[in-house]
Amino acid sequence: SILAALDAIDAADTSGASGRDRAAGADRGGRFSIRRARIWTPAAIAAVAVFAFVILHGVGGTPPAHAIPPFDVAIDHYQQFAQRFEPNVKSTLPADLSGAYIDHQLPGFLWNFQHSGYKLMGGRIDRLADGSSVAYTFYRGDNGAILCTYMKSHGMQPPGGETQEIDGHHCYQYKGYSVCLSYPHGDFICVLVSRRPMKEFMQDIVDSEP
Template identity: 60%
Template sequence: MDCTTYIERYLDAHVDGELGAVEAGAVEQHLKGCANCRLLYAEERAVKALVHERARRYQTPAQVRGSILAALDAVDSAAGNRERPQRTRRAALSALRSARLWIPTAAAAAAVIAFVIFHGGGVPPAGAVPAFDVAIARYQHFDAHFEPNVPSASPADISDAYLGHKMPGLLWNLQPSGYRLVGGRLDRLSDGSLAAFTFYRGEGSSILCAFMKAHGMQLPQGATQTVGGHSYYSYKGYRVCMSYYPRGDFICVMVSRNTMPHFVQDILGTSL
């Protein structure tokens, strides 16, 4: 199974738990080796969870729901296309995702189906890794003083600001690991490209998440471990987690001073 087949034929049914045993087995086999599709699956689950949460909080009046359903039925009948409801649903989910979403990290969903590769403690990357150096330099500054430059009253505000500048709007939800979201920043790097920096602070520790253009960057050698497409490094006295964002040419680099076991647990401790 390739990514196109999974996304177009199986993704929605997988999220809804509607796959048969044979299809589910094929899907799980594909996801084990595809971090991009794991992230898409996690995003779809997050959107569905958000829809359920908001639906419980804000009940649409029965008369309005009936009018909407009647209008959709009329459109479906006129189109005569059985695939229309599926496309309508996917379009609605896409619209929700591109709007004000507090998307929890994909790491937890990925961890359920991921395999963990240990490398005997790992060897630090040979030579400099510019993306790591950028993230660490910002982390050092922000750990002493972080001042958001985008609206940061809520995760949705930060996500909106990032999406409005064509940056990934995916935010890590580190609350289950004891971290509060401090805020977000959009800054230009030395090469003129835009980067998004989201800062989290916990009791006695902190984490910075940086989204930057990949510019063809390859995954550095020397990862301590790899969990569900997220590779962890010990680099210049810091703990670094790197992964690729599946849409656009972006990488996610997370930095902390915490010990590696705690850093990995902090990220895996998130939930959808």
């Protein structure tokens, strides 16, 4: 639009030009070319800068959070289970799930989200890439779903960037999810994941009885 306006101005300047003015047209054309170049070059640089920012950061977004592998494991399985959950512990009774977890040297206590309107859908025991056991307990309710993941801590300390800490529960907003990290007895971590807003999610945790 700037270039079009300059073209219109130059056209008006030359419409009433005399013969002598026409003789000087080449010089005006040279000045116009320089002016056009001066305008285009910053615009081109700005366009390249915007394009590079979009490629690196995504449209309208902030840079992705620093990767936290246990959180990524929990979120990946939450996404799968939200679509289709296939338990491999053949019972939805808390006592049976607890016994199965203990048999695989995993924590044997369960979160009770019944008071917050969630139903225990069952449990699944798998192995991670390093061969260690992992337990997934899945809950579903009218307000969404919660996944509890038990795995070896391997010395993991609470990462920075937590939004709050309540009674040993470290809360994070991570890749669009509400995440709660806690440390049960032994060398294990518990990662709770939900799509619930953090305030409501933390209330569900506080109201539960592990």
